[in-house]
Amino acid sequence: MIKAILIFNNHGKPRMSKFYEHYTEDTEQQIIRETFHLVSKRDENICNFLEGGLLIGGSDNKLIYRHYATLYFVFCVDSSESELGILDLIQVFVETLDKCFENVCELDLIFHVDKVHNILAEMVMGGMVLETNMSEIITQVEAQGKMEKSEVRAAPLSYLLEF
């Protein structure tokens, strides 16, 4: 199970957070801070795993992260997930973001966090890996995007109809 997926930047500002277990808002912020603290002090070129923090669950858990330019992508997982598998998954996630946003950068994530959530929802559901095939993910995301667009075009009409 994946317990949480966090994206924050080099200064610890959260860019997206998804918790698959319930925490209060305060605890969530603490977890983000703690995770940032743990991850940010690590050098580049050292391994991408680290034993979990204190707040998010116990000895069974691990933090698996990747650092891309200004952003950290952190997955907090338990022992049922394969470490290297999750690393690959992060890679798929980032590449998918890159395709969907066309050369993704931190600003895209800042302004379109909802879209990031929607992309993630096609990959991970309720803490379990749903899909790892990038083209399949993109197909579904785009299909939903199209649907949204068609609704937006239809929207003004519906106001007129109400007169």
Place this chain on the structure above:
Amino acid sequence: MALKIVKGSIDRMFDKNLQDLVRGIRNHKEDEAKYISTCIDEIKQELKQDNIAVKANAVCKLTYLQMLGYDVSWAAFNIVEVMSSSKFTYKRIGYLAASQCFHEGTDVIMLTTNQIRKDLSSPNQYDTGVALTGLSCFVTPDLARDLANDIMTLMSHTKPYIRKKAVLIMYKVFLKYPESLRPAFPRLKEKLEDPDPGVQSAAVNVICELARRNPKNYLSLAPLFFKLMTSSTNNWVLIKIIKLFGALTPLEPRLGKKLIEPLTNLIHSTSAMSLLYECVNTVIAVLISLSSGMPNHSASIQLCVQKLRILIEDSDQNLKYLGLLAMSKILKTHPKSVQSHKDLILQCLDDKDESIRLRALDLLYGMVSKKNLMEIVKKLMLHVDKAEGTTYRDELLTKIIDICSQSNFQYITNFEWYISILVELTRLEGTRHGHLIASQMLDVAIRVKAIRGFAVAQMATLLDNAHLLTGNTQRNGICEVLYAAAWICGEFSEHLEDPMQTLEAMLRPKVATLPGHIQAVYVQNAAKLFATVLRKHDGETESQAAQETSQLLIDRLPLFVQSANLEVQERASCILQLVKYIQKLQQKNVEVAEEVTALFAGELNPVAPKAQKKVPIPEGLDLDAWINEPPSGSESEDEKPKAVFAKEEPKHSRSRHTEVDEKELARRREVRKQEQASNPFYIKASPSSQKVYDAPGVEHIPVVQIDLSVPLKVPGMPMSDQYLKLEEERRQKEKAERKKKEKKKKREKRGKERKADSGPESEEDITPAHQVDIVTEEMPENALPSDDDDKDPNDPHKALDIDLDKPLADSDKLPVRTHRPEVLKSPAEDRDGESVPQETKKKSGKEKKKDKEKDRKRSKEEKKKKKKPKEVEEELLESQPEEAVQSEETKEAAAPPTSTSAEASDLDFWLSSAPVPPAAQEVTAPSSSAAAVDTSSAAAPESEPDEPKDTEPEDTKSSKHKKKKQKKEKEEKEKKKKKRHHHHHQHHGDAGGEDSVQNGTVEEEEPLPPMSNYSLLAENSYIKMMKEDADQVYDIQGNHQDESKVVVSVIFENKSDSFLKAMEFNVLDSLNSKLQRPEGAGAHDSLTVPFQLPPGVSNEARFVFSVQSIVMPQKLKGTLTFIVKSDESSTHEKLDFKLHFTCTSYLITTPCYSDAYAKLLESGDLKGSSLRLEGINMPFHHLLARICFHHHFSVVERIDSCASMYSRSIQGHHVCLLVKTSDQTVSIDAKCDEPSLLGNVLDEIKQTFSKC
């Protein structure tokens, strides 16, 4: 109204959207909080408007603010409003917000049930998808109960996109509503073989997650997973399955034996590091579970260790880390294999990466032996000196102590050395682990009697130099060591050279700055020292020294009497009075030494952890009963003693209240009290009594770093390094001596006292420097081995510990809504209705009893097997002719949810045969369509009220049949076997019963004849090829208009005694059908079969064909070439075969709703044709099951002896059948939009029935 709407939409233009909000926050860096609070006010305004677009926008912004840590639960109702919008855009925003902030405590969640249900059944797959995604995050027990049935229906949705989500979310539903697990499990299991890889992967994921927590319930799935493992190419799925096997093997060592070979093959062949790593991990788990009795055992271990070494040596830090992690697992059972890589691991201690260093430390723990302990610890001590950062250094410290103290100080040969190591460790600046060191000192001093003299001397020096430890602050964790030092000096003061000096050191004014509990120990032990001093001067008349000591105490103790700490104050004033009294006596020249010493007489022994807990409650003792009857009236006061008592031992409180009169109780209490009083270990767990690593008090002591630039060298303290040299010299000497002498008897004695040494080679040759007597921990008499304290009662997975093999009973149903008439009936529900009631009724009576009995039997059997599994296996094989056994197995395996005992023996059988027999392989492959029929009906969740009508006659029949069955059971096995053979209508050549697969619809009143979807393809003396009817047909999305892909599974079985390799598979392509070859290969190139076959082994390969037109059956000629390799020679051989694609194989079982079916027929696009079958002598439901199984149809509706059926081709042709029966005549009216396809399908149906 209209105006309001116009206003709303105009307002909207000026509203902030999410991007504006983010921008605004970025522009107000100084007063962010203030800006956001104004934004929240705006959002509140927006939420009050009627316009859903405005609301959705507001909710979208709230979701963002939630991420920043703002509580948005106040908008929960608005979120529900947005969720229920009819527009996907808004709905998605609503569900996202809900998934981010709803939880079990959100009360509006109960309002969402119907909305979610509506979305789940929406015709738009993305509405459904969004609802499932959202639900997966906030599902509550109520939602799970109410929606379980809807979600289960979605598991059979036509779209894989929905199916995979529905499958995945079932895990969450199970967690919240465990009752749903049993009814839903058959369908979940069926999804393991879903044609869509995504759905399959989701099902594997869910089952693995379930099995991880309660593995024993999933053992029976092992054959199925085994098949998936050998056939799947999806690494994600493979990894999950392999991880699952890792969890299963500890329960079933025979499974491990079976796994070793395919796993080692994977290790050799895979290029994916993740897969390789998981394989190694599981092989390790297997080897741990086997731990003995495997001949090529060491080869596998060597392979693992080798691969891990490669990982550790890799420059990729991730691989290095994982390699070390896996290595530590091997270490537990096979330390020797790891020990040879000590160099590599020590090297990792110097790695720049802390995670890696920590892993290497873990490994060191298991690598020490008597021989290398000192050397390794020396190396670690060097690292302690070098280490930057207290965390890592503290970790080193704990590891050093762990390594040394493991298994009762097994590896320590020289305790003087260990004490000096501990003393050296006290010089660490600002460590948190003072307490740990202290408890080690206490432990060693108490348990190793020989070392007490040395220890006391060292501790006295420590006390003397206490100022160095405490530094300028008393808030340093290391001062805990003084606690141990003071206690050791006091308790074993007879070993002190100069007790007076130590006493003086313990009563220095500076001591008052130490933490209270340490001062208390100081005071208490000062009294002990005082007693020793008195004794020393015993006999000397008018001893000046003794009186001086009394004076010293009287002078210094008042300082402690004033202490703010109660404990210190109490002890100090008590002792002060005592000393004053003694002083008086001294002045009168009375001998007091004797009496004073008596105060502290007695030996302290270590008590085992949990010792007290393990004392059984004596017969007749009821801890809940009143000891004294409570005086009536003032109840509130009387609660107290009870509460205290219950608190102490709540676990043992069984209500075994026997009438014991009060006197007896009182007497017993008295006895117990006395016992406790005379037992010094009863009262409290002093740190000396056990190893306390996680002492509660330590965390509260803040760590303050003290800056000491010069490393401390306390005068008079020995350096541990000296011992290394000494030890070496000693060992050299001993070696020389031993050459002359025989083994001493002494050592034998030592061997008894300690656990048997399992260390490497010359371990035994090293004698400890001291004659060490390690006092073992005391255990109370008749202690119970109760080690079940580790289970967490709050684990949600506990509720999911459900036996899934038991047949479903009436109570195992998912709640279905009844207040609304069902307009749409899913085909699954339809089929359920048909067969379920009889089944449950039948099961509820005798069968259940039988099952229980069988269960018991099975457990007995298993016990037996544990003792001598081989014998039992042989018995099994001897008692029944092989074929009979196999056919039984195959039959049972296909009907897993209904047959418990058979299941177990099934698994046993599967496990018992060493090489993979073909039968076992196929058993695990019931075609998806067959599984759909039997499992969904077994699931029995939705029984229709109008059913009983046609079940009644069947019911009576079934009881008759049962009698018959019972008779049969009495008959001899031989006969039984014949009978069963009689049922095998469908043998395929000489493949016989071996490759027949029954679709096991046990719920029907009469067992269905076996059906197989494997047919013999070709065979010669070397090899047999069998083809699965291409029910794995699917069209790949995007190109279904021009061509479709068909997957053909072929089983290759090696019949010879030789090794078959370099198998190449080739067919002559026709215009219509082509074998898919890898890119770059020519049109006539053959495909290499991706495995080799040792003698007697079979394996399955899949080939993909692209087909253009599907209206006609196809035949393709093909050749298999291979090399037969025996000991002396190797020859090229070939085998020709014909691959037959029937039209049926292009049909996919597709469920169809009855109304959709009706529309389809009404549309008039379909052309009709019909077929009459004479002399069909089988029950109607068998007939239907056959059509479903062999021709991939599903039943839409069935009324008496008439049924409508539906199937769809991979290119989207609809095929509808109306099947009627009367008097051995079956008429089939069929309609299809492609007449030639229909004609061919009907021909094939005819053929199927002409065979039987």
